[in-house]
Amino acid sequence: MAKFAGAFRVGAAHTERIIVSVLSRIELYHVAVPLPTPFRPAWIPGLPQTHNRFDLLRLVTDDGVEGWSAGPAMGGERRGLGDLLGPYLLGLDPTDIETVQQRLREMSYLGLRNAWIEPAFWDIKAKLAGLPLYRLLGGEDQPIRLYASTGQLRGPAARVEEVARRADEGFRSVKLRVHADSLEEDIAQVEAVTKAFGDRIRIGVDANQGWRVTAVAKAPLWDRVRARRFADACADLGVAWLEEPLAMDDYDGLAELTAAAKLPITGGELHTAGWPELRMMIHRRCYDVFQPDAMFTGGVAQTLQVIEECRAHGLRYTPHTWTNGIGFAVNLHLMAVGGDPDGFLEYPLDPPSWTPRFRDAILTEPFNHDRGTLSLPTGPGLGFTIDRSALRRWGRRTSVITAGRLALRTLRDKGPRVAAELARTRRHTAGPRSTP
Template sequence: MKISDIKTYRVKIPLREPTQFSWDPLPNTHFEFALIEVTNNKGTKGYSATQFTAQTEVAIRGLKPLLKGLDVEDFLANDRLLELGSWFFGRVGAIEVALWDLLAKEENLPLYKLFRGNRKIVKVYASTGRLAKSEEIIDLVKKYYDMGINVIKIRFHRTNIDDDLNIVKGIRKEFGEQVRIAIDANQAWGLVPPFWNRRDALKVAKELERYDVEWLEEPLFKDDIEGYMWLRRNANVKIAAGELEHNLWIFKRFIEENALDIVQADVIYSNGINECVKIALLAQINGLLFLPHAWDPGLGWLANLHLTASLPESLTPYLETPLDPLWWFNDVIQFAFKKEIEIENGYVRLPEKEGLGIELDMEKIKKFII
């Protein structure tokens, strides 16, 4: 099966209301992503999507002469090609995912079954993104709980750390132990202060010990492996990171240096599904959890869902799902889907159609191509 063409479409959709996330310098009025389309010599098409629009367009321009006429299986089996593509062009995971979608369609299998997965449903955790006021967050958590979701991730990025901690206190006071809380500090990247140092991260981690949180995510800059090692030694809170990395050897060092409790590679942000499976295996043999990051355009979130379903539940018990604002999951994540995936009692069911399992509404997409 040969690759006959590969192209990308830049899609920009309006948001229901201006939305500013903890990592944003300004509110967003639109959401932009790149839709990747790969066609084989039989006319079958595979898709994926990524927010790294400019990088992906450059990558496809650079790789297209090499990919056209190449056997799909040969590309997917060539780790060196993926790694060098990532080095030259940035992240190539979205291209790899589109090829897996294509291959699974040719095999007439949903993607997770192509990877020998057998989980029909996957538990989700609700991922917030805004630095909303305490009352609004409590109201959101109530809605999540009514949906059957009892693992909630909130953002810590307020100017005063005590204001962050008061959010946790409020959730604990309202829900007790019924809701499990995770914290994302967003210190790995971003242009918006505050920027924590190691002492700030340790102070927060020590405070969070009192509230029995599930994990503290990205409390330090993404490349500060020594800092993560130091923090993990000195705090009794699980430390999570890795969503921004896209090289197996970086993950290998994080894991072997005992810098993390939870590894968060993303099939779109990394070099793809093959790499994430290897990272998950490294996490498993070192007694760690593997919880993929999944704040992606719909097909990216969907690819991480298939990855999760292909891994043991003990290793990857649930999947991040953006639900803040509450309409984000349907309006943005599932914008291009003809049929939406529903959250039922805290779980999503794996689509059983071939490939990623979702039919795209191409007529709707074409209205927003720029």
């Protein structure tokens, strides 16, 4: 099995577990970083995105170790999440990932799937070990090759100019976006780029059909016939891969297309059911290359399971990373652990609005590429530092949860008798704390 299998299970539930640290404080922030010009994502037609928005999580142990994570946000849709996190997470051993996964599963019974929370615990776990996360999981320190991932729609001439700029910057792989009403328009864009660069740049294409959004404007809907015709055209043009050409739950169609296509079919970025669904899709060979984003698809632990299963079935893994700087960091570490050795990592880049400066705005050091490659972080944990001044400028703290605050809220909401009963139950469940 994979070399990191043991690392995932280290510290799983034992009858005599030594706990040296517990989670004592949870903070949530809503961050809105203004973009220099509106960004119009191909995956949400008609939406001019004016800010890079995300919810930021800060975990603090009783001995002061911090863990960070961030989930993409449209607005204040997670307002009130702190009321749920406190009872489920406070007091946990932050290195006990198995229990963290179970608590997040329990929260999902209410319809709230928040996989993006889990990487903050891995941040703490790796910091306590004094290692970058990828090293904790058995990965090696070597440069990661990147593909420049475009985000907006452009016509053939404009796309050729864009790819020329990426080539000048050192990228040797680029992903295009197609989302036109007609098949012919989509093929024309790909044909223009492959004719100009196909002999020196590895070109992928994302159809963004996996999770079609029509809330703002109409979006093209591909059926299996169109997906097959486009896949055949891409193969004839020398395209390296085709991403999400059908709805992500069209399992039969994806398996059929993947078996028949003359180029690799990829996808899997937004399967929020996580490991159970992705395992089924691996067994059905719905994709040649699986691209789960840990911030959506079950967190780090479940992504490690996906990587193992892909290896066992002769399939490849390379993650989706288009969220924010912290989400990029999490998936960067996972790429270093189990990524396709012949593959490239997605590097979101669509100037002037979507660049490392704005994607990674609250980090002291953005993840800037060097001629299409990126060195792995060397610091412990996820390997970044939060820029506190940037956080004060663009972030608003929405929740603070501690044991004392939680006790007061429980007393207010449930009354002294029930609050005392809950406190006794929690103390009994936690048991005595031991040290080495």
